[in-house]
Amino acid sequence: MVIIMEVNANDLQIKNVIEQIHLKGLKPHISTGEERTIIGVIGDDRKLQEANFKTLPGVENVFRILKPYKLVSREFKRDSTIIHINGVSIGNGHRVVIAGPCAVESGEQILKSAQIVKSYGANILRGGAFKPRTNPYTFQGLGIDGLKLLQKAKQETGLPIVTEVLEASDVELVSEYADILQIGTRNMQNYQLLKAAGRIRKPILLKRGMSATLQEFLMSAEYILSEGNQQVILCERGIRTFVEYTRNTLDLNIVPVIKKLSHLPVIVDPSHGTGRTDIIIPMSLASLAAGADGLMVEVHPEPEKSVSDADQTLSPAQFGELMEKTKKLINIFN
């Protein structure tokens, strides 16, 4: 942390800042310039809060140099993390396609979906059993029955399963059925859920919050890692901006930026990220070109009958087109 004193800060104010640094068990490094004094903090300042120094009299500004996250950073672990799930690998050049319907609706629907996903060569099946719905009067998911239907689809096709968990007390239950547990965008800062997810030993797919900064996103992953679970897949899924022609603004810029800062794999969800079936294919290709380790897309045997997200779901034919183009693109990286 670097504390910039005001031009006219007096000795008492400078002494007070120094004292506060000592009180936190850290060491100050004073640099007296012609115009102003700058005080550096020596030692691990992760526990300090800028705010406590900004409010001291005579302080003009406070800059943090150390990042507040540690376990998720490339400084802590230089090599890219690879996550292995039933023979599927994600990360460090291993790219995956996760696909399936928004929600598990029936045994027939999820099985058909799984067969489509498998037949076109995708790697993992997605499907929601517990659904976080904005509207209390709409379909909230099949719950445990949905988990069981996913399990059957897995048995039939061999595809690993990713499904969402909504609260800490459900983590154990969902982890009995799922190969990857998804924490959704609305729960990215549900810290009780993150901690519970950190205590199991299955991979967690953590979706970025709708207005999460990069640091908040990585700090939420840090919660999971700090509890002992190192298997986190980050997922960009669009942010809230003024833009109205897409449901969210898919922010692909975060992909190469995370790659620099963190060793964790990053995938992209262009279905939620755009909310528009008609641009999922180009935005999927763009995601991979930006360096993403995979895609998560919605596909449904009959999109127009989907109980949710019908306007961002691919038909089987569209999904086939996506997979074909995806393979072509991935080839040039190898």
Added chain:
Amino acid sequence: MVIIMEVNANDLQIKNVIEQIHLKGLKPHISTGEERTIIGVIGDDRKLQEANFKTLPGVENVFRILKPYKLVSREFKRDSTIIHINGVSIGNGHRVVIAGPCAVESGEQILKSAQIVKSYGANILRGGAFKPRTNPYTFQGLGIDGLKLLQKAKQETGLPIVTEVLEASDVELVSEYADILQIGTRNMQNYQLLKAAGRIRKPILLKRGMSATLQEFLMSAEYILSEGNQQVILCERGIRTFVEYTRNTLDLNIVPVIKKLSHLPVIVDPSHGTGRTDIIIPMSLASLAAGADGLMVEVHPEPEKSVSDADQTLSPAQFGELMEKTKKLINIFN
């Protein structure tokens, strides 16, 4: 719902849309124009999803006329809701000031805070026992001990207590101590928590999510009301925008807009909304002038020693100034 067909939509496509409406148990109203056909849906279309119609062939656009919320709306209940807590009333011209530290830190700190709050004439004490922190390595609150310290402060001063609850399984516990349960911005769409809050019979202070639309905010309140708890206080606390001179962008515009649409009381939190001590007073006055039913502000006996949010916390003297100006302003409305 109004479904606008494309200019060149054919009869089969129109028939298909009509069939889909019938399948949902509703009635279509067809209007054949010179250029295009417009199909209205007659009946309660709250359960329909625009997406299911937008994806049908030949459909250009779908507009919803009915709002998806009901219990929170002024159409459902014309008179403004007044919430009564131990002799304090909120709503319909009854304005309150809720104040206290960000977090309960110690018995002495919360008691001193309560005395300050009371001495300047504010109505309700705030203080966090369970803290949702971005950083897993920082202070997470005193938990149950914090709740007990709040209870003591209440016994000494008579001030009702508002404190945050972080997960569904804690709702019962927190409601034993708190007069009002706060659901924080990061949990505005934690639907399990909203449902649990809907099953108790204490007022809920629901903070707007950082990037929540008006409809999402009201739908989250609807979750609580739909479970039987009618006592919800809405709280604007700033949104995420490109602006960098305030921590969040306090969006006062939502206050008069909610007043038109909903009967629920609305308060404003300029501490979190701006993140800047130096503009809390003018923004508090602006909040009341915009029509808010109250304020929630952070005050601490010694702000620079606050374990969190030091840069948005008023000192006792600043709080005194706020209360004096607030009273002057409220007078002109009465």
Added chain:
Amino acid sequence: MVIIMEVNANDLQIKNVIEQIHLKGLKPHISTGEERTIIGVIGDDRKLQEANFKTLPGVENVFRILKPYKLVSREFKRDSTIIHINGVSIGNGHRVVIAGPCAVESGEQILKSAQIVKSYGANILRGGAFKPRTNPYTFQGLGIDGLKLLQKAKQETGLPIVTEVLEASDVELVSEYADILQIGTRNMQNYQLLKAAGRIRKPILLKRGMSATLQEFLMSAEYILSEGNQQVILCERGIRTFVEYTRNTLDLNIVPVIKKLSHLPVIVDPSHGTGRTDIIIPMSLASLAAGADGLMVEVHPEPEKSVSDADQTLSPAQFGELMEKTKKLINIFN
């Protein structure tokens, strides 16, 4: 400027940074810590660009301490600027209401508007003769004829006139008719226009760009002052955010923040800022409570017949209500 070197920066990299500072005619101040070296720049670093240092090898981060604006700052001029126009004063406690139609449509319309504005006690008449329209096929304003009609309305009522100028080559012409020249939101960074406005000796009303940061807004004012025109009125008029219930998000937070940093008067335009007639009155009161030096609102004899902005224009009766409440509120500040 403070340059933070990386932990493992070597001597050559440090020397290079020092050399670059000397090359720009400034002096470095080196502070060698245990972990890293921090280099301060002594002297007026306004001409330096952070980017040139950020890209040097071994540099981790660069912070600017001096603000890039000077003439508009309170450090340069401590006392609040008061602008005088034909007996009307703006700034430092002198509050004004500027009102009138969006566009000058006819002699009758602008004269009627002026009479309404005057009869309710507002101070200045607004009306557009040159209109910046998103749509090339809609009404673009009456041009010089509009300016002449404004002049007549001024002669009849004695109200000073504010009207928009769209390009540098029109500044002379418009300044012959107008008492205050408005530079609109779309032109806030039209630097040719700003410079031309800086060369005349009439007050300039500068509207904030739709996505302007505070610094960009003040730098645009600096352009005008740096050319010799000290009479600038800043105007907040709403920013672009994800919010959809108001046309723009009126950002009142900027009002008290500008008051701290700049001596220039600040007014608020809740008509464009919200785009909703039904909340103009509460947001006007909130603007004044936040510390604004005045309001600019749209009023039209028959809003529903207005050629533009009909949904954000007050009727004469609504304007009367606004003026009455405004006076009540202003009284408590005096």
Added chain:
Amino acid sequence: MVIIMEVNANDLQIKNVIEQIHLKGLKPHISTGEERTIIGVIGDDRKLQEANFKTLPGVENVFRILKPYKLVSREFKRDSTIIHINGVSIGNGHRVVIAGPCAVESGEQILKSAQIVKSYGANILRGGAFKPRTNPYTFQGLGIDGLKLLQKAKQETGLPIVTEVLEASDVELVSEYADILQIGTRNMQNYQLLKAAGRIRKPILLKRGMSATLQEFLMSAEYILSEGNQQVILCERGIRTFVEYTRNTLDLNIVPVIKKLSHLPVIVDPSHGTGRTDIIIPMSLASLAAGADGLMVEVHPEPEKSVSDADQTLSPAQFGELMEKTKKLINIFN
């Protein structure tokens, strides 16, 4: 336009709406439902304003069906526009790379830059002679001298030139030197400049405004086309959002969306769009994968000495890497 009347709208209110439609020379189509009346407007409603109907008594909402732009739309011209400049083609599968320094600094610098651009196989040279700078005290460009230096670089290398024009009165002058005239992000809604650009017969590169909606962007292009100049290249260059890890948020989603709506070519500027040298390459590849017709990137012989935008400028070696990867990617589309 479709006008939805309120449930309890009375006959007088309905009559009034119908009258207003007739007054504008259009025909109403009334559809009387069980619950409410819906009135369609028959004919070209581009000249109507929603606002004039929204404010009529008894009207609940107004939806526009026709888009306000015409000449830029695919409905008007189905085939993708191809723009030809000195043997270089842009659009409909013809992809280009435009590269060069932010600003023309000297004859040597621009010539060296042009040689680098040419040697790696890019198609067009960029360089600013007139610079729109936020700060009045920084370098504002070499002006006409800069144009002459660009001309020399063109003579030496054969590369066509794109350079920015800042005001309407300079359009003639700049078009004598430039092969493509650039209208910058701050001027996207400088309608005088757009009209002047529409009156010449050279291609215009129109950059998206920092917070421009899709419709505003296309309407600005419509201004140019409506004056007779059909050669417009649209350029996405990042938008303003809450995100802080990139200077702007490059919004690639707009690329496939524009492709659906408009026949005009679309390119992407990842230099300004991200402001970060270290992610320009992946974001360039992503742009092309999303369907862009080309790239515009900043390259400088010695980026750290660049007078502007040093932190978003590629070095010659980085540019070489970009061009190599770009060619590989483009190949799979052909």
